[in-house]
Amino acid sequence: xxxxxxxxxxINPDAVGDGIHSIQKVIEPPxxxxxxxxKYILIAVSALFLLVMLVIPLIxxxxxxxxDGWAAYKEAVLDEYTLKALALTLLATVSAVLVNTVFGMxxxxxxxxxxxxxxxxxxxxxxxxxxxxPVIAGLVFILxxxxxxxxxxxxxxxxxxxxxxxxxxxxxxIFVTFPFVFRELFPVMNAQGNDEExxxxxxxxxxxxxxxxxxxxxxxxALLYGVILCTARAxxxxxxxxxxSGHLRGKTNTLPLHVExxxxxxxxxxxxxxxxxxxxxxxxxxIARNIVEWKRK
Amino acid sequence: xxxxxxxINKTFDGFQASRDVSFGVEKxxxxxxxxxxxxxxxxxxxxxxxxxxxxxxxxxxxxxxxNDLPGSKRGIGFVFQNYALFRYMxxxxxxxxxxxxxxxxxxxxxxxxxxxxxxxSMKDLGKRFxxxxxxxxRQRVAFARALAPNPQLLLLDEPFAAIDAKVRxxxxxxxxxxxxxxxxxxxxxxxxxxxxxxxxxxxxxxxLGRVEQVGTPEEICxxxxxxxxxxxxxxxxxxALMGIEKEEA
Numbered sequence: 001x002x003x004x005x006x007x008x009x010x011i012n013p014d015a016v017g018d019g020i021h022s023i024q025k026v027i028e029p030p031x032x033x034x035x036x037x038x039k040y041i042l043i044a045v046s047a048l049f050l051l052v053m054l055v056i057p058l059i060x061x062x063x064x065x066x067x068d069g070w071a072a073y074k075e076a077v078l079d080e081y082t083l084k085a086l087a088l089t090l091l092a093t094v095s096a097v098l099v100n101t102v103f104g105m106x107x108x109x110x111x112x113x114x115x116x117x118x119x120x121x122x123x124x125x126x127x128x129x130x131x132x133x134p135v136i137a138g139l140v141f142i143l144x145x146x147x148x149x150x151x152x153x154x155x156x157x158x159x160x161x162x163x164x165x166x167x168x169x170x171x172x173x174i175f176v177t178f179p180f181v182f183r184e185l186f187p188v189m190n191a192q193g194n195d196e197e198x199x200x201x202x203x204x205x206x207x208x209x210x211x212x213x214x215x216x217x218x219x220x221x222a223l224l225y226g227v228i229l230c231t232a233r234a235x236x237x238x239x240x241x242x243x244x245s246g247h248l249r250g251k252t253n254t255l256p257l258h259v260e261x262x263x264x265x266x267x268x269x270x271x272x273x274x275x276x277x278x279x280x281x282x283x284x285x286x287i288a289r290n291i292v293e294w295k296r297k
Numbered sequence: 298x299x300x301x302x303x304x305i306n307k308t309f310d311g312f313q314a315s316r317d318v319s320f321g322v323e324k325x326x327x328x329x330x331x332x333x334x335x336x337x338x339x340x341x342x343x344x345x346x347x348x349x350x351x352x353x354x355x356x357x358x359x360x361x362x363x364n365d366l367p368g369s370k371r372g373i374g375f376v377f378q379n380y381a382l383f384r385y386m387x388x389x390x391x392x393x394x395x396x397x398x399x400x401x402x403x404x405x406x407x408x409x410x411x412x413x414x415x416x417x418s419m420k421d422l423g424k425r426f427x428x429x430x431x432x433x434x435r436q437r438v439a440f441a442r443a444l445a446p447n448p449q450l451l452l453l454d455e456p457f458a459a460i461d462a463k464v465r466x467x468x469x470x471x472x473x474x475x476x477x478x479x480x481x482x483x484x485x486x487x488x489x490x491x492x493x494x495x496x497x498x499x500x501x502x503x504x505l506g507r508v509e510q511v512g513t514p515e516e517i518c519x520x521x522x523x524x525x526x527x528x529x530x531x532x533x534x535x536x537a538l539m540g541i542e543k544e545e546a
Contacts (some may be wrong), residue, residue, distance in 0.1 A: 194499055195381030203395035203446065204369035213394075217385035 005282060036107060061279065065272035076273035084250045087259035088166065091252060092173040092241070093234040099174050100230050103224070104181025111195065111216070112189035123186070127179050137175050138243025141168060164246035169254060172240035177230045185225030188219050221296040232285045235278065298326040298357075299482045300345060300450060305354035307340055314340040316349065322484055322499065327412055327476055328366040329493035331485045332503035333529070336455035338486045339378075341503070345484065346375050346452050346518055358450060374443030374481075376453040380435050382427040388438050389414070389423035395446040399450040416475070432460045433468055441470070444479060451476065457492060469496055490530060494518065 044222045066073050077140055110124055143149050145162040155162060200210045238256045245252035247261060262271035298321035307315040314337045322328040343349040345356060347368025349389045355362050363371050383391050396406045414420045417437040427435060436456060440523050443451060447457040456472065473496050476483050487493050493500050494514040502509045502517060510522045519525040
């Protein structure tokens with residue numbers, strides 16, 4: 001076990017966390033970088049910002065959730081529709097993570113190990129969900145798969161329902177989260193180069209053996225990190241899912257949508273109670289993320 | 298001839314890396330592919346290994362045309378420039394890998410790995426990981442790993458480039474000795490004429506994708522056949538080198 005930790009330290013530092021999340025790679029500043037006053041002002045500003053933007057809203061959410069007492073909270077959380085929404089959120093999240101992990105690994109492998117025309121264009125295409133508003137993504141799916149949509153007649157003829165149904169919710173979630181795993185893997189695989197794989201292939205190792213014994217040990221932490229980010233994003237997705245789900249309570253409502261419905265019905269306690277489930281899930285993901293980040297170093 | 302290249306042409310995205318390359322290497326010989334960077338020597342090596350395919354021409358190993366044979370079926374061992382050791386495997390696992398994918402018996406693998414560790418004088422370092430080794434040790438592991446499946450032909454891409462100058466000479470002698478002892482036909486790529494002249498039985502001098510001259514180090518130095526060879530070979534340095542060898546003898 002100790003050796004494995006040693007190994008992790010040996011990973012090329014440039015190869016780690018170089019995706020869109022490189023901001024998390026904090027560079028340690030020189031000790032006497034600036035005068036103390038500047039430091040304290042900056043700390044105060046950051047703390048104030050965090051307090052107003054993050055801490056107070058979270059406290060308000062929890063206080064509101066428990067505002068009518070523990071029993072009311074429990075009832076709201078265990079409400080049939082809330083549980084159904086939670087189940088759908090988990091289903092969509094697991095689907096998105098599975099699909100995007102497989103897809104992201106293939107894409108990162110393709111783009112880092114092979115050179116071909118249009119390689120750059122493909123890498124850019126994969127990033128589209130990052131730059132497109134999720135609402136537009138949802139609309140695009142309605143225009144593609146909906147009744148009036150491009151594939152509408154075909155789907156109707158075969159009795160397949162995507163829009164305003166569970167498949168649509170899953171599709172939208174996959175779409176919104178599909179760059180995450182790829183973005184984490186690509187820089188790591190790119191930095192590794194081809195040599196080790198070529199060496200293994202020359203010795204007669206097949207594709208699967210090469211992946212299992214050479215490629216995978218190298219990318220496992222980046223992969224896990226990508227999966228975690230993907231999970232976090234998938235659980236919280238609102239825009240795309242909101243458009244495509246049709247808000248059918250107990251059918252196509254995910255947890256974030258359910259929260260909105262409850263809130264619009266002035267059912268504040270229930271809304272905040274349902275939110276608190278999301279907050280807890282988010283906290284778990286955050287803890288997992290930090291463990292992975294720490295392990296990776 | 299054990300290895301033969303016949304009229305090989307190869308182009309990468311409009312860049313012609315090999316132009317009508319022909320030469321042969323005899324069984325048991327150690328040949329150097331020598332030339333300035335960009336002269337196409339690594340491309341030649343990679344084509345022999347099956348890592349790149351020639352556009353035209355034939356590659357023969359032991360009299361058989363191997364153009365359509367994957368590298369793993371050509372009976373070769375390859376030492377990469379940066380060794381390409383498997384960084385998540387121990388030294389012993391690195392050496393064993395080629396035997397494992399060939400589905401050799403466990404006991405057989407174990408004894409072969411021990412034998413090779415002995416050969417490279419790293420008997421006690423089998424459990425180390427590549428990053429815990431010095432440059433010279435890594436090279437020795439790469440060498441042992443390439444030799445493990447008993448290849449008939451050993452290919453080495455700039456085997457000394459990643460090693461600092463001080464140890465280079467020592468390793469050169471070591472490698473020469475090892476190859477002699479194992480008796481495997483070998484071809485190595487280098488841009489350093491001293492290295493080529495000192496180590497190889499035969500030098501293949503390349504420039505701009507072409508083979509300029511093939512011959513023993515003496516032949517190339519004493520009777521260069523083209524202007525490029527004349528310019529590239531530093532005759533004085535060679536005489537000095539040969540002088541040293543005479544004294545040693």
